[in-house]
Amino acid sequence: MTIFYDEVMIVGGSLSSKTCKINSVEVTQYGAGMVAISGSISFPDGRSDYLAAMNNAWSGNFGRYTVSTQMLQGTGGLTAYINKAPGESPTADIGGPNLNLNSAVGATPTQMAYARWAAGHELGHSFKLRDQYTEAGPNSGYENEIMGVDGGKPNETTIDSLLYNCK
Structure with missing residues (x-):
């Protein structure tokens, strides 16, 4: 048997895995460092750029983890x-299935860049992740992290928290 996962090839045998669901999103950890996130999200107006931004935000190498995210347009999952x-703060309840995102109507390019990043941040709330900032700025350790600062990406601690929420 040959299995390809991103750039990792396993020949013969099996790779241990643990799968759980947070809301309707499936999170699978393969071995110690590979994580796959998949699910469906309904965009009533078909905002494929937001969907691509979410997948991009939650895919990559984050410390000891290699994460592959594939959220697809569809029903029965998140909404x-x-x-x-534009310019208003998007919202999502911690662990909730609904995300409230920005309209593109009348948005400046800067507002649209923020809105696409914020879509990934709000997806983090659906994974039961909390904001990691106060009015004074990001919490310690979250200075460049998606839940702590505008424009941030997940880091190893983010993925640790995501997997912890998979109990």
């Missing part, structure tokens, strides 16, 4: 409502 004006 993204485009109900926030």
